[in-house]
Amino acid sequence: MILTVTPNSALDVTYTVDGLRPDSVHRVREMRARAGGKGINVARVLHTLGEDVRAVATAGGATGNAFTAELSEAGIPADLVPVGGETRRTTTILSTVDDTVTLFNEPGPDLSAQEWTSLVDTVGRHTPDVLVCSGSLPPGAGGYAELLTTGVPAILDTSGAALTAGLSGRPSVVKPNLAELREVTGRADPVAAATELRSRGAGTVVVSLGADGLLAVTEHGVWQAAPSKTLTGNATGAGDAAVAGIALGIAGGEPWPGILRRAVALSGAAVLGPLAGDIDLAHYRRELGAVVVRALPN
Amino acid sequence: MILTVTPNSALDVTYTVDGLRPDSVHRVREMRARAGGKGINVARVLHTLGEDVRAVATAGGATGNAFTAELSEAGIPADLVPVGGETRRTTTILSTVDDTVTLFNEPGPDLSAQEWTSLVDTVGRHTPDVLVCSGSLPPGAGGYAELLTTGVPAILDTSGAALTAGLSGRPSVVKPNLAELREVTGRADPVAAATELRSRGAGTVVVSLGADGLLAVTEHGVWQAAPSKTLTGNATGAGDAAVAGIALGIAGGEPWPGILRRAVALSGAAVLGPLAGDIDLAHYRRELGAVVVRALPN
Numbered sequence: 001m002i003l004t005v006t007p008n009s010a011l012d013v014t015y016t017v018d019g020l021r022p023d024s025v026h027r028v029r030e031m032r033a034r035a036g037g038k039g040i041n042v043a044r045v046l047h048t049l050g051e052d053v054r055a056v057a058t059a060g061g062a063t064g065n066a067f068t069a070e071l072s073e074a075g076i077p078a079d080l081v082p083v084g085g086e087t088r089r090t091t092t093i094l095s096t097v098d099d100t101v102t103l104f105n106e107p108g109p110d111l112s113a114q115e116w117t118s119l120v121d122t123v124g125r126h127t128p129d130v131l132v133c134s135g136s137l138p139p140g141a142g143g144y145a146e147l148l149t150t151g152v153p154a155i156l157d158t159s160g161a162a163l164t165a166g167l168s169g170r171p172s173v174v175k176p177n178l179a180e181l182r183e184v185t186g187r188a189d190p191v192a193a194a195t196e197l198r199s200r201g202a203g204t205v206v207v208s209l210g211a212d213g214l215l216a217v218t219e220h221g222v223w224q225a226a227p228s229k230t231l232t233g234n235a236t237g238a239g240d241a242a243v244a245g246i247a248l249g250i251a252g253g254e255p256w257p258g259i260l261r262r263a264v265a266l267s268g269a270a271v272l273g274p275l276a277g278d279i280d281l282a283h284y285r286r287e288l289g290a291v292v293v294r295a296l297p298n
Numbered sequence: 299m300i301l302t303v304t305p306n307s308a309l310d311v312t313y314t315v316d317g318l319r320p321d322s323v324h325r326v327r328e329m330r331a332r333a334g335g336k337g338i339n340v341a342r343v344l345h346t347l348g349e350d351v352r353a354v355a356t357a358g359g360a361t362g363n364a365f366t367a368e369l370s371e372a373g374i375p376a377d378l379v380p381v382g383g384e385t386r387r388t389t390t391i392l393s394t395v396d397d398t399v400t401l402f403n404e405p406g407p408d409l410s411a412q413e414w415t416s417l418v419d420t421v422g423r424h425t426p427d428v429l430v431c432s433g434s435l436p437p438g439a440g441g442y443a444e445l446l447t448t449g450v451p452a453i454l455d456t457s458g459a460a461l462t463a464g465l466s467g468r469p470s471v472v473k474p475n476l477a478e479l480r481e482v483t484g485r486a487d488p489v490a491a492a493t494e495l496r497s498r499g500a501g502t503v504v505v506s507l508g509a510d511g512l513l514a515v516t517e518h519g520v521w522q523a524a525p526s527k528t529l530t531g532n533a534t535g536a537g538d539a540a541v542a543g544i545a546l547g548i549a550g551g552e553p554w555p556g557i558l559r560r561a562v563a564l565s566g567a568a569v570l571g572p573l574a575g576d577i578d579l580a581h582y583r584r585e586l587g588a589v590v591v592r593a594l595p596n
Contacts, residue, residue, distance in 0.1 A: 015389075015402055015404075017402065020320045020400075021400075022318045022320070022393070022396075022398045022400050023398035023399060023400055024400065024401075025401040025403065026400070026401060026402045026403065027403055027405070028402055028403060028404045028405065031404055062360035062361075062363060062364060063360075065360060066360060091313075091389060091402075093402065095320070098320075100320045100321035101321060102318075102319075102320050102321055102322065102324070103322075103323040103324060104313055104315065104324045104326055104389075104391065105323065105324065105325055105326060106313075106326045106329055107325065107326065
């Protein structure tokens with residue numbers, strides 16, 4: 001079983017508008033709301049693939065109720081930790097005229113010390129094959145390192161101080177993008193920066209390169225995996241789908257080239273899905289054999 | 299007592315962001331939520347002025363609960379008609395970098411025939427000095443004309459088909475802006491267009507001219523009222539504040555020049571208020587004596 005953890009969960013609301021014009025009034029043509037937050041997106045992708053997955057997340061207030069109801073409707077198994085604050089919303093504006101995607105993310109509620117302990121205890125009650133810790137930490141949360149001490153292979157997908165502090169928990173994999181990698185290391189060269197993160201506690205560093213795919217700096221070598229072609233669509237959630245692929249590969253004991261192939265194929269399938277957490281299964285199956293993986297000098 | 303009616307009420311959510319950049323991710327710096335919809339804004343202005351006002355509105359679902367709670371917290375007396383659908387949200391993005399105001403309005407839930415009847419009955423239980431009917435009609439609603447048959451002076455502030463059909467209820471005042479006036483009459487000249495609306499059932503037509511103030515075509519003459527200076531701020535809710543001023547003037551039996559002075563002063567006070575329904579009382583008091591009203595040839 002793969003267990004995902006989302007301390008700063010969200011109700012993702014998507015508004016479709018004809019065009020986004022700053023300083024004017026827009027009529028929302030279509031509105032969709034679903035449970036979100038990076039770990040929930042990972043769980044949704046794995047659930048769509050028919051994998052055994054479980055989500056741990058916080059939920060509070062009326063927005064938390066809507067979050068809980070949608071997760072249950074989607075059939076994603078979850079352990080929800082009740083919190084006193086109101087679960088945040090993220091609002092995505094999809095403009096059909098020019099295909100732009102504009103996001104507004106609320107910061108989310110603070111956690112009490114007791115709520116954080118309850119989250120840690122909930123994670124500790126499970127013995128997953130892979131643990132996935134995703135997203136920002138709300139104020140009042142402890143550190144991801146507290147969740148990573150179970151001896152289970154773990155993927156940590158966060159940024160800034162939460163990533164830096166989380167390295168002391170020795171995560172098997174961290175997955176920064178280029179900007180996040182530079183922010184925590186101060187280094188412009190991705191391989192040098194990733195090597196530094198490895199020396200600070202990460203087992204493998206998988207760097208997302210956007211449309212260029214993934215770069216993995218591992219104990220056994222360095223690989224770059226590129227999609228067979230450039231895709232246009234909604235890139236929100238593409239990184240989470242890549243994490244789902246990495247988790248799936250690790251759970252199956254695959255070598256890194258195979259893991260990266262899966263992650264890049266799922267990432268592309270997410271770009272083609274309409275909302276974060278959606279994937280185009282046909283693209284995933286086709287692309288699995290088409291991703292180009294090459295070893296780089298270490 | 300002034301009674302306002304808001305069939306398509308809303309929870310108005312305001313996000314403050316550093317700058318609005320289409321096709322990118324924004325962190326919401328500050329978030330405020332309050333009961334809204336045009337009639338609620340009118341009631342909030344009158345309540346701030348210490349006037350005897352009551353709001354009739356629909357409320358449903360979790361968003362309706364938040365709407366109800368905020369209205370009660372603000373101390374605005376209200377009769378809320380429960381509806382099965384979820385009360386809509388409007389989201390306003392305030393960008394602090396360039397002072398832009400960008401709105402996203404959800405369409406709102408359909409009303410059942412029974413819910414509409416319940417709204418009509420709720421309005422009918424009151425005998426206000428002035429009745430104010432504001433905003434769009436949700437699908438399933440009857441027409442505003444059904445609310446206007448009580449013999450009470452009534453202000454109708456809506457647009458399109460809801461305005462056209464509402465004229466058969468012979469409202470004392472309608473308050474289109476220039477675009478709305480042109481849309482329902484097909485006429486470019488505002489005095490000619492307003493005169494046509496009078497012939498179709500409106501007692502007085504008050505046309506909002508944006509920063510140029512108000513134009514009133516009445517039984518007794520035509521007046522234009524202009525603010526003493528151009529204001530910069532959040533114009534959302536400025537029209538509702540003008541309606542509050544018109545209602546107050548009619549309730550007090552004022553002649554039209556005085557009513558327009560009040561409406562223009564309140565409209566400017568709303569531009570200076572941070573959110574729709576807020577007014578700058580000091581500006582209102584100062585501006586009351588400074589608004590320039592002149593009679594125009596009929």
